[in-house]
Amino acid sequence: MNSINGPYLNKRAICSPLGAARLCQLALGSAVVAMVTHSAGYSGSYGVFCMVVWCLCFAVSVLVFFLDATRLYSYLPISWDNLTVTCAALATLMYVTASVVYPLFFVRFECPYSGCDVRDFRIAVTICSIAASLAYGAEVVLCRAKSGQTVVGHMATVSGLLKVVQGFVACIIFGALANGSEYSRYGATIYCVVVYALCFALTALFVILTVRGQNKAVCCMPFDHCMVVYTLMAVLLYLSASVVWSVFCFDTKYGSPWRPASCPWGKCPWDSKVVVAVLSFVNLGLYVADLIYSQRIRFVSSRLPTNTRV
Numbered sequence: 001m002n003s004i005n006g007p008y009l010n011k012r013a014i015c016s017p018l019g020a021a022r023l024c025q026l027a028l029g030s031a032v033v034a035m036v037t038h039s040a041g042y043s044g045s046y047g048v049f050c051m052v053v054w055c056l057c058f059a060v061s062v063l064v065f066f067l068d069a070t071r072l073y074s075y076l077p078i079s080w081d082n083l084t085v086t087c088a089a090l091a092t093l094m095y096v097t098a099s100v101v102y103p104l105f106f107v108r109f110e111c112p113y114s115g116c117d118v119r120d121f122r123i124a125v126t127i128c129s130i131a132a133s134l135a136y137g138a139e140v141v142l143c144r145a146k147s148g149q150t151v152v153g154h155m156a157t158v159s160g161l162l163k164v165v166q167g168f169v170a171c172i173i174f175g176a177l178a179n180g181s182e183y184s185r186y187g188a189t190i191y192c193v194v195v196y197a198l199c200f201a202l203t204a205l206f207v208i209l210t211v212r213g214q215n216k217a218v219c220c221m222p223f224d225h226c227m228v229v230y231t232l233m234a235v236l237l238y239l240s241a242s243v244v245w246s247v248f249c250f251d252t253k254y255g256s257p258w259r260p261a262s263c264p265w266g267k268c269p270w271d272s273k274v275v276v277a278v279l280s281f282v283n284l285g286l287y288v289a290d291l292i293y294s295q296r297i298r299f300v301s302s303r304l305p306t307n308t309r310v
Contacts, residue, residue, distance in 0.1 A: 028135060091136045166286050
């Protein structure tokens with residue numbers, strides 16, 4: 001817990017590039033939610049997903065801005081810089097996803113029978129959502145640790161940001177697995193699911209430990225060394241799972257390398273299997289990049305004063 005030196009209100013929460021980015025997030029987020037509830041509308045599971053993303057990110061942004069402006073974060077047993085950059089990175093990914101999903105399912109170029117107002121509002125929602133994702137991305141860029149800068153946490157580094165992306169990709173994999181992927185047909189594909197779940201759980205654990213400022217020794221090893229060991233293990237596990245999943249889903253002995261002609265769009269197990277296979281290799285590449293970047297990271301105590309950028 002850090003003591004407050006100087007004014008209780010943080011002027012730089014507004015009068016700084018980082019403050020401007022957060023104000024843009026609030027303005028664009030409120031505009032998106034207002035337009036969707038007013039006229040643009042949403043329906044179905046994809047619409048609910050987009051609305052949850054926008055409302056959740058807006059609520060978290062309000063909380064972060066309030067805590068930063070009032071300096072109340074200094075009373076929390078967390079690493080504030082690590083928490084904010086993690087939230088910003090995750091919000092960027094979620095907003096990008098919503099910015100793709102919403103126009104894909106709700107925007108049409110032709111006007112409906114009720115007129116063009118609904119279409120225009122949905123286009124405006126898409127534009128504001130894209131702009132908000134850029135605002136969150138700007139916060140990530142402003143908070144990211146620069147070359148030669150002392151690192152007091154992991155999330156401000158490229159390796160830390162990669163862990164957020166790894167967890168996000170894993171969540172998409174879980175969604176595809178739950179969408180009729182038939183992963184329970186073979187023991188080998190069940191092994192792949194166990195690998196995805198194990199790596200996701202350990203990645204989430206490391207992120208939580210970093211956000212809480214607990215970057216000391218883990219299992220009698222320095223935190224950075226333990227991080228490298230885990231990342232190497234994840235690379236090996238994902239490599240095996242990516243190969244095994246592809247063989248047992250697309251080899252003619254166990255599955256089909258071609259999409260069945262009778263398989264309906266949107267409810268085809270083969271499509272889910274392709275999504276899992278592609279994202280498995282994507283996450284494998286992310287873990288390899290994480291392993292390369294983590295070689296150059298050395299931590300200092302997270303008890304040092306933080307939030308000097310705001």
